[in-house]
Every structure is written in structure tokens, then in C-alpha cells.
Amino acid sequence: xxxxxxxxxxxxxxxxxxxxxxxxxxxxxxxxxxxxxxxxxxxxxxxxxxxxxxxxxxxxxxxxxxxxxxxxxxxxxxxxxxxxxxxxxxxxxxxxxxxxxxxxxxxxxxxxxxxxxxxxxxxxxxxxxxxxxxxxxxxxxxxxxxxxxxxxxxxxxxxxxxxxxxxxxxxxxxxxxxxxxxxxxxxxxxxxxxxxxxxxxxxxxxxxxxxxxxxxxxxxxxxxxxxxxxxxxxxxxxxxxxxxxxxxxxxxxxxxxxxxxxxxxxxxxxxxxxxxxxxxxxxxxxxxxxxxxxxxxxxxxxxxxxxx
Numbered sequence: 400x401x402x403x404x405x406x407x408x409x410x411x412x413x414x415x416x417x418x419x420x421x422x423x424x425x426x427x428x429x430x431x432x433x434x435x436x437x438x439x440x441x442x443x444x445x446x447x448x449x450x451x452x453x454x455x456x457x458x459x460x461x462x463x464x465x466x467x468x469x470x471x472x473x474x475x476x477x478x479x480x481x482x483x484x485x486x487x488x489x490x491x492x493x494x495x496x497x498x499x500x501x502x503x504x505x506x507x508x509x510x511x512x513x514x515x516x517x518x519x520x521x522x523x524x525x526x527x528x529x530x531x532x533x534x535x536x537x538x539x540x541x542x543x544x545x546x547x548x549x550x551x552x553x554x555x556x557x558x559x560x561x562x563x564x565x566x567x568x569x570x571x572x573x574x575x576x577x578x579x580x581x582x583x584x585x586x587x588x589x590x591x592x593x594x595x596x597x598x599x600x601x602x603x604x605x606x607x608x609x610x611x612x613x614x615x616x617x618x619x620x621x622x623x624x625x626x627x628x629x630x631x632x633x634x635x636x637x638x639x640x641x642x643x644x645x646x647x648x649x650x651x652x653x654x655x656x657x658x659x660x661x662x663x664x665x666x667x668x669x670x671x672x673x674x675x676x677x678x679x680x681x682x683x684x685x686x687x688x689x690x691x692x693x694x695x696x697x698x699x700x701x702x703x704x705x706x707x
Contacts, residue, residue: 404496407516408469411457415517418705420454420697422690423468423513423521423551426503429458429475430484431664432524433679439479441683445522445690446475452694459512461487464499468516478503488541506553507545510623519612519700520552522693524686525559525589526625528567530662531649538662539570547574551623552612554693556630556685557587557594560638561645561666564594571625572599577615579608580627581692587629590681591638598627605692609699628692634684636677644673 407415414421424445429438442458449456457469460478467474478484478501485495485502492511495502504512506526513521527540540562546553557580558567568586571578580586580598588594602608608626615624629635648669657665670678 403515404465405515406465406467408457408467408471410455411469411516414455418701420694420701421457421518421520422449422454422693422697423509423516423518424449424456424458424690425506425509425521425523426458426460426478427486427505428524428686429479430481430503431486432667433682435479437679437683439476441686442475442479444683445686448687448690449522449694452691452698454694454697456690457513457516457518459504459509461485461492461495461500461502461504463501464496466496466512466515468512468518489545490541506542506555507540510545510549510551510553513551514549519550520554520693520697522554522686522689524555524682524689525557526553526555527663528558528562528564529570531561531563533563533566536658538659543567543570543574543576546571546576546625547622549623550616550621552608552626552696553623554626554628554689554696556589556689557627558589559663560589560591560594560641561648561663561670564588565596568596568599574622575620576622577611577624578627579611579624581608581629583629587627588638588641589685590630590636590641590678592629592632592635593638595638605695606699606703608696609703612696612700613703626692626696628685628689630681630685631688634681636674636681644670644678647673
């Protein structure tokens with residue numbers, strides 16, 4: 400077997416040794432989700448938020464064929480400035496490592512890397528899911544299957560609102576993935592606090608979520624948990640307003656023939672333009688909010704393991 404080209408940042412390695420709380424962070428939000436320099440500023444803010452909450456951030460990417468679990472300042476800036484970083488999911492992570500390439504990790508790839516590094520909590524903006532029109536395009540994110548098989552608790556502001564959220568929830572139910580909304584009964588819709596759909600599960604404390612993660616392992620259940628964390632009230636964009644914008648962006652994508660992995664970054668950029676930047680401000684707020692909750696869950700996991 401070929402040794403895995405894996406590099407743990409000193410801060411991450413130290414937390415692993417001491418049994419401290421670690422929060423994994425994906426990197427496509429840096430390369431494909433926001434423009435420069437907002438992407439770099441947000442990445443730094445997210446990492447600092449995790450530290451301020453008493454956990455260690457581990458931003459994950461592939462640089463020169465090395466799987467990086469935690470980036471230093473120079474590596475983070477290089478990634479933020481990289482115009483052609485590959486968007487890596489389960490299918491192409493190993494190929495990028497083998498070819499010595501550079502890439503940013505999606506939710507699925509970051510979950511795989513986190514599991515490999517022994518990290519159990521992961522914070523992101525929103526998960527991928529079933530795309531609108533998937534009944535003809537068959538466009539369904541690998542994130543959903545990853546949640547069903549990789550034992551990592553993922554904190555997100557729900558599924559990205561550009562998706563078919565009802566179908567995404569149906570697939571998650573079929574795959575047996577626990578969908579837990581934090582602090583409310585309604586499933587959130589990324590930029591909006593409510594999607595109009597009820598959440599399958601609700602929990603109000605990080606300790607409960609951590610206990611559920613540990614009990615899934617005790618039951619020998621595969622896969623992780625999706626924790627849907629609503630965007631803060633002050634930052635949300637009402638759902639009816641966002642639906643009009645998303646519909647217009649979707650029509651533009653169809654007109655231009657955008658498909659596959661290019662769909663999500665195109666839609667996010669078009670939505671940014673149509674909302675005059677408000678969608679980016681909301682995106683930053685929800686990512687920071689997710690980092691805070693993920694840190695609390697990671698700390699509770701560490702504490703409950705210490706008391707076992």
C-alpha cells in the first residue's frame with residue numbers, strides 16, 4: 400500500500416495528542432465560493448472564531464499532492480489566490496494526490512480527510528444535495544452518500560438553497576442520515592432561517608448532539624450526522640425574496656449551458672450580483688455561526704470521551 404501523503408499542522412497534531420477539540424473546515428468555500436480577498440478574510444475569521452471558542456481549526460486542502468489537515472498563513476493565502484484549484488470530491492481526491500495537484504475539498508472530500516485524520520466534527524456553509532431538475536439531469540451531490548457512510552458530524556446552515564431542498568431531505572432520509580436542526584423545529588434554507596419544511600429532528604444543546612454522535616458509534620451505525628444551524632436573525636434574507644433571485648440565476652445558468660461542478664459556483668456568483676452583495680454578507684455570517692456551534696460540539700465530544 401502506498402503511504403498517504405498526509406501533513407498535519409502542528410496545532411492540529413498537538414490537539415490530537417492531547418485529546419483536544421478540533422473542527423475540520425472545507426476549502427471550496429475559499430476557492431469556489433467567494434471572490435478574493437473576501438475569501439481569505441473569511442477563512443481567517445472562521446479559523447479565529449474556532450480558536451476563540453476553545454477549539455483548533457483544521458482547514459483541509461490538497462497542495463502539491465499533499466493532503467493538508469490545517470494550513471499555515473502562507474498556505475491559506477496561496478489557496479485563496481489560486482485561480483485554477485481543482486474542486487475535489489470523493490471521485491477525484493486520490494487522483495489529485497497521485498498527480499501532485501492542488502485542490503480544494505468539498506464537503507464529501509473534507510469528511511473523508513477529517514475521518515482519516517481522526518477529526519469528528521466539520522463546519523461548512525451548506526451541504527450539497529439534489530439539484531433542481533435532477534429528475535432529468537441526475538445531478539445529485541456526493542455529499543449525501545458521504546454523510547451516509549463517513550462518521551463525521553457536519554454543521555451547516557442546511558442544504559444550499561439553490562438545491563431542491565425537499566428532495567434532498569428525502570434522499571437523506573432514505574440513506575438513514577440523522578438531520579438535526581439546532582434550536583428550532585423548521586429546517587433552515589441557508590440564507591433564510593426557515594425553508595417551509597419541518598426538521599426531522601431537533602436538539603437544543605451541543606452536548607446532546609455530541610452524545611448522539613458517540614451513541615451512533617456504540618450502535619455500530621455507519622455514517623455521520625447533519626446538524627442544520629439556522630443563520631442568525633440579523634443576517635438572514637427572507638425566503639420568498641431569495642426564491643425569486645435563485646429562479647433568475649437558474650434561468651441564466653440554463654441559458655449559458657452551465658452544468659456539473661460548474662453549476663454551484665456560477666449560481667452563487669450570479670446570486671451575489673443579483674442581491675448586490677447581500678448574499679455574500681449572509682454567507683459569511685452563517686459560516687461563522689456554524690464554526691461556533693461546531694466548536695461547542697467538538698469540545699463536548701472531547702469532554703464526554705474524557706468522562707467515559
